[in-house]
Amino acid sequence: xxxxxxxxxxxxxxxxxxxxxxxxxxxxxxxxxxxxxxxxxxxxxxxxxxxxxxxxxxxxxxxxxxxxxxxxxxxxxxxxxxxxxxxxxxxxxxxxxxxxxxxxxxxxxxxxxxx
Amino acid sequence: xxxxxxxxxxxxxxxxxxxxxxxxxxxxxxxxxxxxxxxxxxxxxxxxxxxxxxxxxxxxxxxxxxxxxxxxxxxxxxxxxxxxxxxxxxxxxxxxxxxxxxxxxxxxxxxxxxxxx
Numbered sequence: 146x147x148x149x150x151x152x153x154x155x156x157x158x159x160x161x162x163x164x165x166x167x168x169x170x171x172x173x174x175x176x177x178x179x180x181x182x183x184x185x186x187x188x189x190x191x192x193x194x195x196x197x198x199x200x201x202x203x204x205x206x207x208x209x210x211x212x213x214x215x216x217x218x219x220x221x222x223x224x225x226x227x228x229x230x231x232x233x234x235x236x237x238x239x240x241x242x243x244x245x246x247x248x249x250x251x252x253x254x255x256x257x258x259x260x
Numbered sequence: 261x262x263x264x265x266x267x268x269x270x271x272x273x274x275x276x277x278x279x280x281x282x283x284x285x286x287x288x289x290x291x292x293x294x295x296x297x298x299x300x301x302x303x304x305x306x307x308x309x310x311x312x313x314x315x316x317x318x319x320x321x322x323x324x325x326x327x328x329x330x331x332x333x334x335x336x337x338x339x340x341x342x343x344x345x346x347x348x349x350x351x352x353x354x355x356x357x358x359x360x361x362x363x364x365x366x367x368x369x370x371x372x373x374x375x376x377x
Contacts, residue, residue, distance in 0.1 A: 179365065186370075187370055187371075188264070188351060188368040188369050188370040188371050189351070189353075189368040190368070191365050191366075237302070246308070247293055247295070247305030247316065248303075248366060250302025250304070251302055252300070
């Protein structure tokens with residue numbers, strides 16, 4: 146069974162600084178990969194997804210993520226964070242071949258933005 | 261385009277009482293999911309529907325939880341009786357994916373926050 150590890154429970158970044166959130170997955174093949182963001186009291190919003198092709202994917206709100214097969218990682222990045230980026234970020238994987246299977250989520254990283 | 265709609269947004273009940281959550285997926289999305297999210301955790305799948313068929317309910321605690329999607333559109337998740345440990349956020353998601361279709365991203369509703377006293 147696949148699993149997802151988000152090593153950082155909390156990350157604090159100054160407004161305007163760059164951001165990288167880590168995600169490592171465990172799966173026998175290349176999974177489908179997703180990043181979601183959840184603001185307090187809200188559902189999950191899809192930031193970006195990787196199915197195949199270019200390993201650097203662009204998402205909404207200025208986010209990007211890079212798939213690195215050799216490291217089993219799919220880290221999320223943003224060059225300059227805004228106070229509105231403060232939220233919970235979840236990495237998730239889906240199994241290829243299970244086209245509609247449920248996703249497996251990490252435990253999330255709580256992003257705090259310092260003024 | 262309207263997103264996934266869930267109601268109620270918040271529910272407070274006493275233990276042993278029944279409770280029901282409703283979800284209306286994005287129009288045209290044939291696959292519907294119910295997830296459970298405990299505090300400080302990522303969502304965990306409870307049940308997945310393709311149209312009106314429950315194709316994966318292996319994680320649904322069937323002694324007290326039930327779900328239905330009678331016409332293949334909106335869905336109801338029920339707990340009877342509720343226990344203190346059921347306090348969590350119940351998320352509904354939908355997608356275009358299916359057994360005959362390629363992968364499609366899942367889109368989530370705002371969730372129902374349940375508190376059992």
